[in-house]
Each structure stands twice: as C-alpha cells, then as structure tokens.
Amino acid sequence: MRPTQQAATPTVLAWAAVASMGAGAVHATAAGVHGEHRQAAVAFAVLAAFQVGWGALALAWPRRGVAAVGALGNAVALGGWLAAMTVGIGAIDGLEAAEDPAFADTAAAVLAGLAVIGAGAGALAPAGRRPRPRLPGLFGPVPVAAATAVVVVAALVTVTGDDHAGGGHVAAGAGDHAHGDGTDGDGAAEGGGGHQAAPVPPEPFDGTLPVDLGGVPGVSPEQQARAEALLTANVEKLPRFADTAAALAAGYTPIGDAGTGVEHYINWSLIGDGRQLDAEYPESLVYRVGARRQRTLEAAMYVLEPGSTLDTVPDVGGPLVQFHVHNDLCWRGSGDRYQVIPAAEVPAPCPAGFERKLLEPMMHVWIVAHPCGPFAALEGISGGQVQEGEAVACDHAHGSG
Numbered sequence: 001m002r003p004t005q006q007a008a009t010p011t012v013l014a015w016a017a018v019a020s021m022g023a024g025a026v027h028a029t030a031a032g033v034h035g036e037h038r039q040a041a042v043a044f045a046v047l048a049a050f051q052v053g054w055g056a057l058a059l060a061w062p063r064r065g066v067a068a069v070g071a072l073g074n075a076v077a078l079g080g081w082l083a084a085m086t087v088g089i090g091a092i093d094g095l096e097a098a099e100d101p102a103f104a105d106t107a108a109a110v111l112a113g114l115a116v117i118g119a120g121a122g123a124l125a126p127a128g129r130r131p132r133p134r135l136p137g138l139f140g141p142v143p144v145a146a147a148t149a150v151v152v153v154a155a156l157v158t159v160t161g162d163d164h165a166g167g168g169h170v171a172a173g174a175g176d177h178a179h180g181d182g183t184d185g186d187g188a189a190e191g192g193g194g195h196q197a198a199p200v201p202p203e204p205f206d207g208t209l210p211v212d213l214g215g216v217p218g219v220s221p222e223q224q225a226r227a228e229a230l231l232t233a234n235v236e237k238l239p240r241f242a243d244t245a246a247a248l249a250a251g252y253t254p255i256g257d258a259g260t261g262v263e264h265y266i267n268w269s270l271i272g273d274g275r276q277l278d279a280e281y282p283e284s285l286v287y288r289v290g291a292r293r294q295r296t297l298e299a300a301m302y303v304l305e306p307g308s309t310l311d312t313v314p315d316v317g318g319p320l321v322q323f324h325v326h327n328d329l330c331w332r333g334s335g336d337r338y339q340v341i342p343a344a345e346v347p348a349p350c351p352a353g354f355e356r357k358l359l360e361p362m363m364h365v366w367i368v369a370h371p372c373g374p375f376a377a378l379e380g381i382s383g384g385q386v387q388e389g390e391a392v393a394c395d396h397a398h399g400s401g
Contacts, residue, residue: 010125013062015144016118017055020074022148023111024051026104027077029156032292039092047077051112058119067122074115081109097248100256100339107151202397207368209235216397219318227317231374233279234300234365241285242297252285255331256339262378263287264301268336271359272306277316286364298368304360310387313361321375322393323361324384330354345385369400 028048031041054070080089085105089095101109202215211231213224241247244265252265265285275281282300290296304313304323313323330343330350338357343350350356362384366374373395377383386392 010062010122012118013058013067013122014118016067016070016074016115016122017058018145018148019055019111019118020051020058020070020115021055022152023074023077023108023115024048024053024055025152026108026111026156027051030105030108040095043092043095047080051077051115055115058122062122064123064125067119071116071119071123074112074119077112078109078116081105081112097254099254099258100341102259103154104156107154111148111151204400205231205366205369205374205398206400207235207366211235211374213317213320213374213398216319216395219320223315223318223320226315227320227375230277230279230316231365231367234282235367237279238282238285238297238300238367244287244295247285251336253337256341258289258293260378261289262298263289263295266338268338271303274305276305277302277314283362298370299364299366301362301364303362306360308360310361316363317375319393320373320395320398321363322377322386322390323363324377324386324392325361326359326384327356328385329357331357371399371401372396373398 024047027044031044031048050073054066054073058066058070083089084095085099085101088097088099203212205211205213209232211228213219213228213231216224219227241250241252247265251267251269253268255264255266257263263286265287267281267283270281270283273281279300283303284301285297286299286301287295288298310323310325327346328343329340331338331340332354333339341351341354343354346356346358363375364377366376370376372393376394376399377386377392383392
C-alpha cells in the first residue's frame with residue numbers, strides 16, 4: 001500500500017472513531033458524577049480512556065486489527081449499558097441497581113453502537129482493499145464530527161445540569177394552588193372582604209427541629225400536633241437512609257424515575273405490612289438527583305394500607321396534609337423490583353410489557369425546606385391525582401418561599 005493510501009482513513013472507520021470519542025467524553029463526565037462510588041467512577045474512567053484513546057488511534061493508524069479492538073471494546077460498553085439499565089451490575093458499587101435510561105447514558109450507548117458498526121465494518125474489510133475516499137457533504141468527516149459534538153454537548157448538559165429543570169422536585173403549582181380547605185397558600189381565607197391574617201405568624205419549615213406548623217386557619221390544635229409529630233419523627237429517623245447503599249441494603253430499590261430530577265426507592269415488602277405512617281418503616285424514600293447525579297435524601301413517601309381510598313385517608317393534619325393517588329403510571333417487573341413509566345390515565349392500556357399497579361393513597365413528608373411546605377406533592381411523573389374537587393395544595397405558610 002502506498003504511503004498516501006496508508007494514511008487515509010476509511011469513512012466508516014472515521015465515523016466509528018468520532019463516535020467512540022464522543023461516547024468517551026460522556027463517560028469521562030460520568031466518572032465524576034459517580035465520585036461517591038469509587039468502583040463506578042473507576043469503571044467509567046477506564047471506559048472513557050479506552051474510547052477516546054482508541055478513536056484517536058483509529059484516525060492516526062487505520063488498521064484492521066485496530067478496528068477490531070475498537071469494535072470489541074465499544075461492544076463491551078454497549079453491553080454494560082444494557083445490563084445497567086435492565087438488571088444492574090452487581091459487581092460494581094454504584095451500578096448495582098437498574099436505572100431508567102437517561103438522555104446522557106442513552107446518547108453514549110448509541111455512539112458506542114455506531115462505533116461498533118463502523119469499526120466492525122473496518123475490521124471485516126478485505127485485506128489490501130484500497131480505502132474508500134471520504135464522502136463529501138453531510139457525510140463528510142467535518143459534518144459528522146459536528147453532529148457528534150452537538151449530541152455530546154447536549155448529553156453533558158443533562159449530566160451536569162444543576163437541578164434537572166422541569167423534573168419532579170418542584171411542587172405542582174408552587175405559588176398558585178390553594179389549600180383543599182378553601183384557604184390560599186398564605187393561610188388566609190378567600191372571598192369577600194379581603195384576606196384574614198393568621199392569628200399566629202407561621203414559620204417556614206427549614207428541615208430542623210423543633211417544628212412549628214402553626215398559623216394556618218382551619219387547622220385544629222389536634223391536627224397540628226399530629227402533623228408536627230409525624231414530621232418530627234421523619235426528621236429524626238430518615239437520615240439513616242441518606243446513603244443509597246443503606247437503602248438498598250434495607251430492601252429499597254429505585255423505580256427508574258431519576259430522569260424527573262427526583263428518584264423514588266420503594267421497599268415493596270412494606271406495602272400492606274400492617275404499618276401505616278410509621279417513620280421507622282416508610283414505604284418509599286425520595287432522593288433528589290442533583291448536579292453530577294448525586295442522590296440526596298429529601299423525603300419519605302408513605303403508602304396507605306390496601307383497601308384505603310381518598311375517601312378514607314386518616315386525618316393526619318387537616319388542611320396541612322394532602323394525599324394523592326396514581327392512575328397514570330405503568331410498571332414492569334416482579335417481586336421486589338419494578339420500573340415505572342408515565343402513561344395515559346386509566347382505563348387506557350399500558351404499553352406491551354407493562355401493567356397497571358394501582359397503589360393506595362400516598363403522601364410525602366419532606367425533611368428539607370420545600371417551596372410548598374413539608375407535606376407537598378410533586379409534579380410531572382410524580383404528581384398523581386388528588387381528591388376530586390380539590391386543588392393540589394401548596395402550603396406557602398410553611399414553605400421555603
């Protein structure tokens with residue numbers, strides 16, 4: 001082969017090299033995201049080094065053997081992604097639980113898949129075959145590299161974005177919704193002659209003890225005491241699950257909603273166990289998925305006992321507390337592991353492979369400051385439905401502003 005031909009890179013192998021380097025860039029960022037899990041961080045760092053290094057090597061030294069190595073390595077990356085999204089990778093700390101695919105990891109997987117195809121084609125090309133010239137126009141190296149760069153940048157933004165804007169953490173209608181008892185978010189009665197000031201100035205809840213949920217008209221002393229007792233118990237007891245490893249060890253598994261900005265871990269053995277609103281045994285834990293995709297425990301979600309309905313929920317705190325249900329979710333899985341996707345409301349059917357799993361009424365207890373108070377619901381995939389005729393409550397009186 002003449003030197004000029006030797007230096008040329010076949011188009012498919014050039015595509016594979018660019019795709020591999022793009023996937024490697026995403027995995028390099030993922031290494032930092034999983035910094036709290038050393039094994040996962042090391043695995044992503046090694047994978048990133050291979051994908052970027054191989055891509056550079058393939059562009060500089062296009063050989064069938066090099067192409068074969070790239071196809072194999074990126075196939076391993078693609079297989080690891082499939083395992084992480086379906087069953088988890090138990091041998092790697094931080095990846096042991098399956099997660100719902102997010103844009104960044106899906107983009108990296110697609111790029112790895114393109115690298116497998118391109119590198120495989122390069123490896124299987126007949127020996128001594130003259131490399132095909134690079135294609136002009138949209139399929140030339142510059143447009144392909146530019147398109148890959150756009151995908152990679154978009155993926156990196158979703159990984160490193162500070163709060164996954166639009167996710168499930170921000171309470172529905174924060175600042176606009178009224179309490180179910182006919183009071184507005186500031187605890188003042190609506191109607192006629194203006195707003196009536198609360199008899200006791202309310203204090204926003206900031207996640208510390210002691211708690212004071214006073215200052216909301218329509219809440220009896222008994223209701224206030226019950227709500228304060230439940231909130232206090234959660235502030236005291238939930239921090240033992242601050243590390244997701246502790247939650248996994250206790251039987252909680254993620255349901256695949258991390259893409260909303262918050263992630264629910266559910267212990268399915270506690271559904272219908274005879275305990276209700278018990279801070280020692282919350283049915284679900286709620287983690288914020290923040291910058292670098294680190295999980296921060298922020299709330300418990302309690303699910304009432306089988307047979308409960310929105311007409312029979314316990315009076316925990318009167319207008320301070322609101323229960324909700326979900327008839328717009330579909331699930332797949334069995335035993336102690338389920339994954340969830342948003343869906344049309346009942347009676348619409350679920351997609352193939354998914355089923356309805358209608359849980360009893362549930363409520364959140366936040367142990368951190370929240371714009372809509374310590375018992376706020378969520379929005380989006382986590383919003384759910386409240387009692388017919390009620391508005392989704394937002395407790396501005398005890399919210400974080």
